[in-house]
Amino acid sequence: MNASLTILGSNSALPAHGRHPSAQLLIIGKNHILIDCGEGTQFQFNKYRLSKMKVSHIFISHLHGDHVFGLPGFLTSLILLSRTEPIIIIGPVGIKRMMEQIFEATSAHFTYEIDFIETDTEKSSIILDNENFTVENIPLKHKIPCNGYLFREKPRQKNIRPEIIEKYGLNPVQIISLKNNEKIQMDKGELTPEEALYIKHTPKSYAYCSDTSYLPGLSELIQDIDLLYHEATYLKDFTIKAAERGHSTASQAAQLAKDANVKKLLIGHPSSKYADVQPLVDESLEIFSNTEFAFEGKTFEL
Ligand SMILES: [Zn+2]
Ligand SMILES: [Zn+2]
Structure with missing residues (x-):
């Protein structure tokens, strides 16, 4: 089974410098999984010629607008595309109420079912287990309830x-x-x-951690995974401000990748104060050599 990750948006709160707010498409075999859905996500699907209709699951990390404001538009466009397949939406408690209020206020009439799964952002547990992959939520520390997600492909038959x-x-x-x-x-x-x-194929694993203050203990949960996306909103000269705002620095993301012995680190979610993200990458490279910036439109094979 092939697994890949395409970045659709990786800026922090403000769309800036041509960068969009958070969204990624993870493909595991036939499953197309959208992770976060910032404003403009459906335009990014069009730009990179990706299929909105193939999305089977949507995982939302938290209810800050830069991670969820694209969701109403994405879902209602699927009505216009005559979708009938159900879709599963996973996110912190409150996502169901938020979406239902928008649907009611805008008189959206759905042609397909939406199954909501609400997560307990305080503790980690397996929240999805199907024939191809499992997903565990990762408690994060942010201004509002927030969790990351750990995707693990299932081993195939020998x-x-x-x-x-x-x-x-x-x-x-x-x-x-x-x-x-x-x-x-x-x-x-x-x-x-x-x-x-x-075994012909080694199962792949991917963790998405955004938004969060630095949590050194996370390294145990994500030990030895193939790919880690971790936010790096600031450079290390903003370490105190990062913690106050529920964010991390590039050094902290790199330290976590190193401690967890992950194969590769993608950093993203830079503050809009950084027009050029290279200093963030350089800072991370000092600690963890296999770092890349999560540039929009780039696809990473797991
Ligand atoms: Zn954010
Ligand atoms: Zn946030």
């Missing part, structure tokens, strides 16, 4: 090594037994699943 099938001339019944983790008796001893099976 395959039999082709050379083993040939060597032993395995029949379909024997192959099924091995795939069910059972030993099989051969003329010269037994053949074990460990010897015969292999």
Whole structure:
């Protein structure tokens, strides 16, 4: 299964310097997952020729406008596109009420079902578990209830090594037994699943952490993951102000990536005071070498 992440918006509160507020599209196999939906998200789908109709799940980190103001427009456009497939929206407590009040005030008549799942932003738990992936929420520290999300692809079924099938001339019944983790008796001893099976594909993992003050303890939750997106609103000369405002610095994002031993770090959500984001990247690179800025329109393979 392929997994990729496309950045649609990665600026902080104000749209500025050609950058949009937060939104990302995570694709895991056939699942198209929208993460946050800042103002203008549907225009970004059009710009990058992505399909709004394929979105099956929408995860919202918190109810600040730069993460959610694009959602009413996105959802009502799906009505005009005659969507009938249900959609799942996951977000902190209050998202259902917020959206229903907007739908009522604007007389929106839906052609499809919306299932809301509201999260407890104080504690981590598995909030979604389907055949392809699981999602755990990550409690974050911000001005209002906020959580990140940890997506983990599920391991796929193991395959039999082709050379083993040939060597032993395995029949379909024997192959099924091995795939069910059972030993099989051969003329010269037994053949074990460990010897015969292999995993073609390593399941990928991705964590989205925005918005938040620096939380060193997060590193335990996201240990060894493939890709981490962490906000880096400020440079380290604003460390105190960042904490007061419920945000992090580029150094703090990098320190977390290092402590969690993640493979790659994407930073985003820069304050609009930074027209050029390179100083944020440079600061992060001093601590964690595999850092990139989450530029809009860029796709990262997991
Ligand atoms: Zn924000
Ligand atoms: Zn916020």
